[in-house]
Amino acid sequence: MRKFKTLSFAACAALAAGAVHADNHGVAEAGADFIDKESKSVGTATLTEGPNGVAIYLDLHGLPPGPKAIHIHSVGTCEDPEAGFVASKGHLNPDGKEHGLMNPKGPDAGDLPNLVVLDDGSVKVEMFTPLASLGGAEGRATILDADGAALVIHINRDDHITQPIGGAGPRIACGVVKAK
Template sequence: MVGLVRNWNSFSYYGKKVLFKLFPWTDELILKAKGNNAFLVFTTLVVIFAAPIAKAADIASAEIIDTEGTVIGMVTFEETPNGVLVYVEVSGIPPGGHGIHLHAVGSCDPDFKAAGGHINPDHAKHGLKNPEGPDNGDLPNLYAASDGSARAEFFTTRVSVYGNAMPALLDGDGSAVIIHENPDDHMTQPIGGAGGRIGCGIIQPL
């Protein structure tokens, strides 16, 4: 976790949100510090309390790259008693709606095709609107602003981080997040007409 927080001021909004959930009693301490001092306070607390906190929550993340290999954002997954919260923060994507799905293989090569299809062990139909769906990898659409930035918070009960009764994101061959060029209509097979893959991230333990 410490390696991700290179500079507290530039650390993502959703990254801070997740970390404050892990350290609820430290947010005031960190917020009162400035610049690199905030980073120092946070790092020290992580070193001291890392062991008990690691047991408190299952969290994974995926660094999102575009088709040129440039990092454009991050997706974070937080296990809760009722399902998984998904925090998305990306930039540099076309304005408008984009399908975003969870794919069955933790790979982004080549051209993001190695990520395979959706997580879907029961072979359900694709689509949040489909009476024979959805599959485990389906999520609501991500919407980018005119400047190409997008923030979202989703919730899903169809996966888990490590496999608590639902398919695990961190299973033997891993999983990936794929962002598509078009919005998902939540009905058309196999991906809701979402088009090409413009972003990919390999989901890894945090």
């Protein structure tokens, strides 16, 4: 029987990230603390810049079970939980693309794969986006620009094509992305 070594997330992220290049403006890592609509903490995200995109590791709890959409929104605020985090505005989308990973006229830079919340309300997952950069890599949307960005979780899954948000429904959790 073969034995496999397990690498920590930090080790995997470091391998995936490679060297931080000048076009990333030196930003190698960022994080987000998620809150729900009652302003309760529901977990964290760690974002790591790589030469071809950003790895996003989520460690969440206290969410309703089932598939959920998660997107990068264009303004770094979660100041209005009672209103459903609408202050974070729409998706990160400087190129004006249509929404959806499966859309032939998309995707926009805020589009991410769905996540699945387990029956106990938890999520531990790593995803990757080649569409965005923490610090401004050429050809990718900048997450940490002047008004920042937020990661926003919706109540439903994203169908990856319906405009404007893939049928994802109301926003249920939000985390402001901040450089580490």
